[in-house]
Amino acid sequence: xxxAPAPRVHRTRRKWHLTAIGIVLVGLFIFPLYxxxxxxxxxPDELFASPPxxxxxxxxxxxxxxxxxxxxxxxxxxxxxxxxSVGTTVLTLLLATPAAYAMARLxxxxxxxxxxxxxxxxxxxxxxxxxxxxxxxxxxxLVNTYQGVILADTVNALPFAVIVLRPFYLGIPRELEEAASxxxxxxxxxxxxxxxxxxxxxxxxxxxxxxxxxxxxSCSASPWRPSRSSSRSP
Amino acid sequence: xxPAVLFLVAFMFYPLAYTFYLSxxxxxxxxxxRGGAPFIGLQNYGEFLSSPGFFPSLVITLxxxxxxxxxxxxxxxxxxxxxxxxxxxxxxxxxxxLVVWVLPAxxxxxxxxxxxxxxYGLLNAFLGFLGIHTEEAWLxxxxxxxxxxxxxxxWVGIPFHMLLLxxxxxxxxxxxYEAASIDGAGPWQKxxxxxxxxxxxxxxxxxxxxxxxxxxxxxxxxxxxSGGPASATNVxxxxxxxxxxxxxxxGDGAAAANILLAIPLFLSIVYLWxxxxxxxxx
Numbered sequence: 001x002x003x004a005p006a007p008r009v010h011r012t013r014r015k016w017h018l019t020a021i022g023i024v025l026v027g028l029f030i031f032p033l034y035x036x037x038x039x040x041x042x043x044p045d046e047l048f049a050s051p052p053x054x055x056x057x058x059x060x061x062x063x064x065x066x067x068x069x070x071x072x073x074x075x076x077x078x079x080x081x082x083x084x085s086v087g088t089t090v091l092t093l094l095l096a097t098p099a100a101y102a103m104a105r106l107x108x109x110x111x112x113x114x115x116x117x118x119x120x121x122x123x124x125x126x127x128x129x130x131x132x133x134x135x136x137x138x139x140x141x142l143v144n145t146y147q148g149v150i151l152a153d154t155v156n157a158l159p160f161a162v163i164v165l166r167p168f169y170l171g172i173p174r175e176l177e178e179a180a181s182x183x184x185x186x187x188x189x190x191x192x193x194x195x196x197x198x199x200x201x202x203x204x205x206x207x208x209x210x211x212x213x214x215x216x217x218s219c220s221a222s223p224w225r226p227s228r229s230s231s232r233s234p
Numbered sequence: 235x236x237p238a239v240l241f242l243v244a245f246m247f248y249p250l251a252y253t254f255y256l257s258x259x260x261x262x263x264x265x266x267x268r269g270g271a272p273f274i275g276l277q278n279y280g281e282f283l284s285s286p287g288f289f290p291s292l293v294i295t296l297x298x299x300x301x302x303x304x305x306x307x308x309x310x311x312x313x314x315x316x317x318x319x320x321x322x323x324x325x326x327x328x329x330x331x332l333v334v335w336v337l338p339a340x341x342x343x344x345x346x347x348x349x350x351x352x353x354y355g356l357l358n359a360f361l362g363f364l365g366i367h368t369e370e371a372w373l374x375x376x377x378x379x380x381x382x383x384x385x386x387x388x389w390v391g392i393p394f395h396m397l398l399l400x401x402x403x404x405x406x407x408x409x410x411y412e413a414a415s416i417d418g419a420g421p422w423q424k425x426x427x428x429x430x431x432x433x434x435x436x437x438x439x440x441x442x443x444x445x446x447x448x449x450x451x452x453x454x455x456x457x458x459x460s461g462g463p464a465s466a467t468n469v470x471x472x473x474x475x476x477x478x479x480x481x482x483x484x485g486d487g488a489a490a491a492n493i494l495l496a497i498p499l500f501l502s503i504v505y506l507w508x509x510x511x512x513x514x515x516x
Contacts, residue, residue, distance in 0.1 A: 018321035025316070026327045030334060032389070035356055036345050123498055124250075125450030127474045128491045132252040135484060155249070216338025 040064070080146075081215060087150040088157060088214040089207050095154070096161035096206060101195065103162065104169030115166075121159035129155055157210040164209065168202030169195070256488035271485065278489035287465070287473060295469040298384055298455075299448045305388040306444060307437075310395025315429075317396070318403040328400070335393035343457035346386035347373060373459055376466040383458055383467050390454065395440055402436030403429070435509075442505050446498040470494045 043060045069075065103115065133152050134143065142148035172195055180190040196203075257278050259271040282288055313331070317324050334342070349356040352371030361368055372382045406429065414424050430437075452471040455461065461468035461476065474494055478487030 015319075015321035018316075018319060019323050022316065022321065022324060022327045025313070026330055029331060029389075029392070032345055032349060032356070033334065033337075035349075036341075120499070123446050123450075123495070123502060125471055125474075125491070125494050126452055127450070127471050127478075128253060128495050129249050131474070131478050131484065131487055131491055132249040132256065134479070135252065135256060136249070212336060216336075216340065 083146060084149050084153060085211050085214040087146065088153040089210045091150060091154045092157045092161050092210040093203060093207055095158060096165055097196075097203065100162045100165035101169050101191065104166050105174075115163075118159040118162050122163075126156065153214045157213050160213070161206045161210055165199070165202050165206050168199045172198050253488045253491055256484055257492055259485050261485035261488075262483055274485075276489075278485045279493070282477075282486055282490045282493065287468070290465065291468050291470050291473045294380065294465075294467065295449065295471075297380065298387070298451070298467070298469055299445060301384045302387045302391060302448050303441060303444050305384075306391035306395050307441065309388070310392045310440075311399050313392065313396040314399035314403055317400055328396070331393045331396060334390060335397075337390070339390075339453035340457055342390050343386070343454045346382075346389075347458050349386075350382050374463050376464045379459055379463055379466045383455055386458065387448065387451065387454055391444065391448070395444065398436060398440045398443075399433070402433050405436075406432045438505065438509075442502065445501060449498050450494065 038055065040063050041059050041061060043062075130152070133148075133155070137143045137148045137152075142151070176194055176198075177187075177190045180194050181187070185193065258273060258275055260274045260278070261271040317328055350372035352358065352369050352374075355372070357372065358368055358370065370378070372378050410428050410432070411424055414428060419427070450471055451469070452475070455467055455469055456472060456475070459467045461472040470490070471494060474487055474490045477483050477490055
């Protein structure tokens with residue numbers, strides 16, 4: 001297996017065959033996904049046909065129309081997922097934004113110490129958090145509530161959010177804030193007017209990740225999720 | 235801004251402390267809400283470690299983790315090396331592979347459950363296509379279920395390894411390979427004497443992250459088999475879940491959870507220590 005980059009001569013002419021191999025390999029790799037999508041638009045007869053058909057003969061959107069959009073239970077689950085994911089994303093951003101800022105601006109000796117818990121939290125098996133959470137929530141009456149699930153999912157998403165967000169703050173020179181304070185801005189004004197707009201790409205990244213992580217999570221929530229959320233039919 | 239950090243640390247570490255607290259009491263459904271569970275020290279740990287289910291469960295977890303890692307890593311490396319040759323559309327193809335990685339675990343697990351199903355599963359259809367006709371229900375056969383779950387998990391994990399290893403390969407200066415070619419080194423020699431040594435830190439990091447994530451894997455196995463058939467895929471995280479939420483023995487569950495946490499934590503510490511030693515010896 002050679003990983004040496006080939007000489008630049010004949011670059012495009014020689015490399016299209018690699019593209020062909022790549023398409024075949026990646027095609028094989030994502031074949032199960034293709035299968036999932038085609039199956040979702042097959043008719044019931046075709047679904048259980050033996051041998052199965054590789055390409056659906058008719059496009060049948062009934063699975064989506066009836067099972068998903070025409071099914072109150074399913075729509076409720078979908079609504080739950082949206083509500084919980086959005087709630088978690090908002091809460092994660094609210095908590096991570098100031099926390100990551102503080103960790104970017106603190107003195108060096110302390111950041112190492114503070115960063116460690118966030119890294120360790122990444123190692124935690126979801127079940128280690130789910131168990132004490134369940135115990136706590138049942139004492140505060142949060143089991144089977146949206147607030148409970150949002151809190152639990154935020155614990156999942158938060159460490160990651162802080163770790164990803166911190167470097168964005170580090171990239172903003174302190175001088176900018178100092179200049180603002182010379183002009184008479186308070187620390188908070190400097191933060192909201194100058195720093196925050198500059199880290200917007202970071203906030204978007206973190207928000208998307210928090211949403212995706214929460215959307216896909218089931219373990220942290222399954223003991224107390226209001227109604228099981230599932231995401232695809234059939 | 236400091237209060238936010240303190241709040242976060244407390245928020246996350248309180249559960250951990252609480253797990254430890256639970257683990258030294260004999261907590262069950264009856265005395266959990268009421269309170270007053272008797273203090274029993276480390277007895278929950280002893281009970282879990284000496285229970286007949288623990289050792290098989292640990293072995294299954296290790297087979298699952300190491301088996302997954304081995305194939306995820308070698309296949310991921312092969313993909314990374316292939317993409318590293320740089321050809322038209324390679325960025326696009328890499329992006330497509332990542333779709334598999336961001337798929338929610340519940341979705342990929344359901345997908346595989348259904349690939350493995352007996353009479354209308356994709357796998358059996360494919361085997362039939364090759365002339366092997368079988369109605370094997372892969373996930374309900376105790377001899378095959380673990381392998382089947384590992385294959386599914388390998389599929390999910392390949393893009394992650396590919397991504398990190400590709401980034402590592404991109405960082406190796408091509409001048410090294412050019413110099414080696416001038417000295418007459420063949421592809422295998424270049425791979426062994428340049429790629430592997432240069433990639434060592436990336437390989438170790440990827441393996442550690444992969445180990446930690448796989449060791450605690452829960453969703454994918456829970457959805458595919460729930461630990462069955464006949465405990466054939468009962469990894470530690472599922473054992474913890476069952477103790478806590480099926481039998482409601484929260485004290486035992488908490489002790490088991492701490493044992494589950496201890497192993498990757500120990501490995502991470504060894505890794506950090508090794509890295510520190512390596513850096514100081516340079």
